[in-house]
Amino acid sequence: xxxxxxxxxxxxxxxxxxxxxxxxxxxxxxxxxxxxxxxxxxxxxxxxxxxxxxxxxxxxxxxxxxxxxxxxxxxxxxxxxxxxxxxxxxxxxxxxxxxxxxxxxxxxxxxxxxxxxxxxxxxxxxxxxxxxxxxxxxxxxxxxxxxxxxxxxxxxxxxxxxxxxxxxxxxxxxxxxxxxxxxxxxxxxxxxxxxxxxxxxxxxxxxxxxxxxxxxxxxxxxxxxxxxxxxxxxxxxxxxxxxxxxxxxxxxxxxxxxxxxxxxxxxxxxxxxxxxxxxxxxxxxxxxxxxxxxxxxxxxxxxxxxxxxxxxxxxxxxxxxxxxxxxxxxxxxxxxxxxxxxxxxxxxxxxxxxxxxxxxxxxxxxxxxxxxxxxxxxxxxxxxxxxxxxx
Numbered sequence: 001x002x003x004x005x006x007x008x009x010x011x012x013x014x015x016x017x018x019x020x021x022x023x024x025x026x027x028x029x030x031x032x033x034x035x036x037x038x039x040x041x042x043x044x045x046x047x048x049x050x051x052x053x054x055x056x057x058x059x060x061x062x063x064x065x066x067x068x069x070x071x072x073x074x075x076x077x078x079x080x081x082x083x084x085x086x087x088x089x090x091x092x093x094x095x096x097x098x099x100x101x102x103x104x105x106x107x108x109x110x111x112x113x114x115x116x117x118x119x120x121x122x123x124x125x126x127x128x129x130x131x132x133x134x135x136x137x138x139x140x141x142x143x144x145x146x147x148x149x150x151x152x153x154x155x156x157x158x159x160x161x162x163x164x165x166x167x168x169x170x171x172x173x174x175x176x177x178x179x180x181x182x183x184x185x186x187x188x189x190x191x192x193x194x195x196x197x198x199x200x201x202x203x204x205x206x207x208x209x210x211x212x213x214x215x216x217x218x219x220x221x222x223x224x225x226x227x228x229x230x231x232x233x234x235x236x237x238x239x240x241x242x243x244x245x246x247x248x249x250x251x252x253x254x255x256x257x258x259x260x261x262x263x264x265x266x267x268x269x270x271x272x273x274x275x276x277x278x279x280x281x282x283x284x285x286x287x288x289x290x291x292x293x294x295x296x297x298x299x300x301x302x303x304x305x306x307x308x309x310x311x312x313x314x315x316x317x318x319x320x321x322x323x324x325x326x327x328x329x330x331x332x333x334x335x336x337x338x339x340x341x342x343x344x345x346x347x348x349x350x351x352x353x354x355x356x357x358x359x360x361x362x363x364x365x366x367x368x369x370x371x372x373x374x375x376x377x378x379x380x381x382x383x384x385x386x387x388x389x390x391x
Contacts, residue, residue: 001185001187001188001189001229001230001231002182002189002190002191002219002225002229002230002231003026003188003189003190003191003230003231003232003233003234004190004191004193004216004219004230004232004233004234004293005018005019005022005190005191005192005193005234005236005299006193006196006197006214006215006216006233006234006235006236006293007193007194007195007196007197007214007235007236007237008196008197008198008235008236008237008286008289008290008293008295009196009197009198009237009238009241009242009285009286009289010196010198010199010241010242010243010244010249011194011195011196011199011210011214011244012039012196012238012242012244012267012269012276013196013236013237013238013301014041014236014238014301014302014379015040015056015192015193015236016040016041016042016051016056017041017042017043017301017379017382017384018234018236018299018301018377018379019040019055019056019057019190019192020042020044020056020057020059020060020384021377021384021385021387022190023056023057023059023060023062023190024060025188025190026057026062026188026189026190027062027063027187027188027189028057028062028063028064028065028181028182028187028188028189028190029055029056029057029058029062029063029064029065029189029190029192030055030064030065030066030067030178030182030189030190030191030192030223031053031054031055031064031065031066031067031070031191031192031193031194032067032069032070032191032192032193032218032219032222032223033067033069033070033193033194033195033212033213033214033218033222034070034071034128034193034194034195034210034212034214035052035053035070035071035072035073035104035126035127035128035131035194035212036052036053036073036076036104036124036126036128037052037123037124037126037128037194037195037210038051038052038053038194038195039051039052039269040052040056040192040194042056042059043382043383043384044059044384045087047087048382049084051080052076052080053066053070053072053073053076053077053080054066054077054080054081054084054091054095055192056192057190057192058084058089058091058094058095059089061090061094062094063094063096063181064094064095064096065095065096065097065098065178065181065182065223066095066096066097066098066101067098067101067178067182067222067223067224068098068100068101068178068179068222068223068224069101069212069213069218069221069222069223070098070101070194070222071101071102071103071104071127071128071131071132071135071212072097072101072102072103072104072143072170073103073104073109073126073127074103074104074163074166074167074169074170075162075163075166076126077166077170078165078166078169078170081095092173092174095173095174096174096175096176096178096181097143097170097173097174097175097176097178098143098175098176098177098178098179098224099142099143099144099175099176099177100142100143100144100177101142101143102131102132102134102135102140102141102142102143103131103140103141103142103143103146103167104126104127104128104131105127105131105141105163106127106159106160106163107130108127108128108130108131108134109125109126109127109130110127111127111130112125112126112127112128112129112130113125115129115130119207120246121207121208121245121246121247122208122244122245122246122247123245124269124272125272128210128211128212129211131211132211132212133211143170143175144175146167146170146171150167151164151167151168154167178223178224179223179224179225182223182224182225183224183225183226183229185229191219191223191225191230193214193218193219194212194214195210195212195214196214196289197214197215197288197289197292197293198285198289199214200212200213200214200215200218200292201213202215203215203292205247205248208245208246208247208248209247215292215293216230216233216292216293216294232296232297233293233294233295233296233297234295234296234297234298234299235289235290235293235295235297235298235299235373236298236299236301237281237286237289237298237299237300237301238281238300238301238302238305239281239300239301239302239303239305239306239312239363240261240265240278240279240280240281240302240305240306240312241278241279241280241281241282241285242262242265242267242276242277242278242279243276243277243279244269244272244274244276244277245274249277249279250279250282250285250315250318250341250343251279251280251281251282251315251343252277252278252279253278253279253280258277258278258279259278260308261278261305261306262275262276262278264305264308265278265302265305280312280313280314280315280343280345281313281314281315281367282314282315282330282343283314283315283316283317283328283367283370283371284315284316284317284318284328284329284330285315285330286367286370286371287330287370287371288329288330290371290373295373296373297373297374297375297376298367298368298371298373298374298375298376299375299376299377299378299379300364300367300375300377300378300379301378301379302379303351303353303360303378303379303380304353304379304380304381304386306350306351307350307351307352307353307354308350309350310349310350311347311348311349311350312347312348312349312350312363313345313346313347313348314345314346314348314363314366314367315343315344315345316328316344316345316346316370317343317344318341318342318343318344319341319342319343319344320341326344346366348362348363348366349362351363353380353381354380360378364378364390374390374391375390376389376390376391377389377390378390
């Protein structure tokens, strides 16, 4: 059976740590969307690792699968494998890649960076969008399309040398029709999502979104599995919110408080290093993401980041732009009516995750009541076991 773990904010929710913590319960961890624009941070053996393509179960020696819904930069993958193996982590024995996954080429990266100059979406410039575009246009390059003739046709120019070498390296890895393995109902599989629900190409804050489906539908199309095989859906969210790049962010905090959250929480992009925009937790957005994904359990991360705050806030609704009415549903589009709403906040007393968890529990109980879903795990630090289970 398949359990799914996905981000239900704007990405960067701390999914990597949670996957690392629960991976021991599964036979395999399978990544279903995105590409090297992801950055899942894991603290392992006193060292921080950032995984861009390899699923987060690799530190447990689990079978790790890169599904067909992922777009693979072979240069990045080669570097990531080599860096992990330098630290004695066995990657090649446990990594399996769908032969139907599409490849990010140097041209895709060039196109991405050139378009970003005009569009200013906030893309990572990793070639993800152009690669997905090639896939939809049916002009893409899949892993199963690589052969000696294709590699030789690339020539030996300096611009293409690293790409050519990485393709040769890629063909030495375990490439197969992984959907057969993933549909074995006798196996326990954890599906790992990249980015977050509010960056989904269909249900996110379009056009300021990623290029793949980071919602529950991406699991089925990105791994080749049936909805009947999905059992649990874990929704991961922070005790506050962050966003990288442009786009609407109703609860964004500008000024010293937002900067304080950023500094304490080290809110800088794991892939790009860019400073993240920080804001208070948004209940309508959280309920929206849970609805879209059918979330069965919630996991809250980075509760410790708010330890030094006397007061924290939660957005419970919005005032329309002209303040003519209040509403409590998440529906951001480009209409002037709700383009830039004013959040309505409920205030809570601050807490300390080491000495005084009572106010934190009140905060958690309020979220559970509003959303109607239990928060089963709360993360209180960067280490694997800096967390506690509530049920």
